[in-house]
Amino acid sequence: MKLPILALVLSALPALGGSLPTTTPQITIYTSYQHDLSDVVEKSMQAELASIMEPVGFELEWRSLEAPNESRVASEIVVLTFRGKCDAQGLTLASHENAGLGWTHLSDGEILPFAEVDCDRVRMLVQNDLFRLPPMERAKALGRAMARVTAHELYHILAHTMRHGSGLSKPAYSPQELLADEFLFDQRETKALRRPAKTASPKKPAIGSESASPVMSYQ
Numbered sequence: 001m002k003l004p005i006l007a008l009v010l011s012a013l014p015a016l017g018g019s020l021p022t023t024t025p026q027i028t029i030y031t032s033y034q035h036d037l038s039d040v041v042e043k044s045m046q047a048e049l050a051s052i053m054e055p056v057g058f059e060l061e062w063r064s065l066e067a068p069n070e071s072r073v074a075s076e077i078v079v080l081t082f083r084g085k086c087d088a089q090g091l092t093l094a095s096h097e098n099a100g101l102g103w104t105h106l107s108d109g110e111i112l113p114f115a116e117v118d119c120d121r122v123r124m125l126v127q128n129d130l131f132r133l134p135p136m137e138r139a140k141a142l143g144r145a146m147a148r149v150t151a152h153e154l155y156h157i158l159a160h161t162m163r164h165g166s167g168l169s170k171p172a173y174s175p176q177e178l179l180a181d182e183f184l185f186d187q188r189e190t191k192a193l194r195r196p197a198k199t200a201s202p203k204k205p206a207i208g209s210e211s212a213s214p215v216m217s218y219q
């Protein structure tokens with residue numbers, strides 16, 4: 001992790017966390033992957049997130065935390081860490097535990113621009129459904145599922161709220177929702193993203209830690 005470099009970038013951008021500019025806000029996403037990611041999964045995830053954010057009016061730029069630092073102007077910077085294996089190889093038919101798929105970090109009730117997605121848990125949740133797809137389609141579908149979990153965490157960060165809604169920010173997903181052809185923010189969520197709360201409103205501040213907003217699966 002190159003957090004010291006990132007900290008410099010963050011401090012150089014006064015717009016972070018402030019009001020959005022009138023031009024199309026650009027969100028720069030710095031990524032860190034625990035395991036290598038297949039091209040198909042990555043492209044599918046990025047394309048799906050672009051189509052989720054485009055109607056809201058946000059443009060996404062993807063950069064690697066490991067890449068050399070360049071100064072760029074961005075409305076917001078978010079750091080995403082992907083844990084576990086983010087690919088569709090080696091799937092097994094198995095039951096999944098009802099566990100969080102993603103987290104957004106908090107500190108003293110403040111929402112930080114740092115989120116994590118647990119690829120192993122996303123895979124586990126959707127793998128029985130992935131098996132029903134032609135092998136060529138599985139990686140793409142997994143990328144879509146990852147995009148939706150990521151969009152959920154971006155919602156908390158960009159709308160400055162830990163509250164949940166009924167579109168992509170709903171507190172729990174079914175595997176079918178994660179793999180659906182289309183799953184977007186609803187009107188209320190879109191409004192919240194365009195006019196973020198001035199101060200964060202955690203529903204339940206974490207007890208003494210950076211806490212999370214787990215995206216749970218339906219049982």
Ligand SMILES: [Zn+2]
Nearest residue numbers: 164213214215
């Ligand atoms: Zn949440």
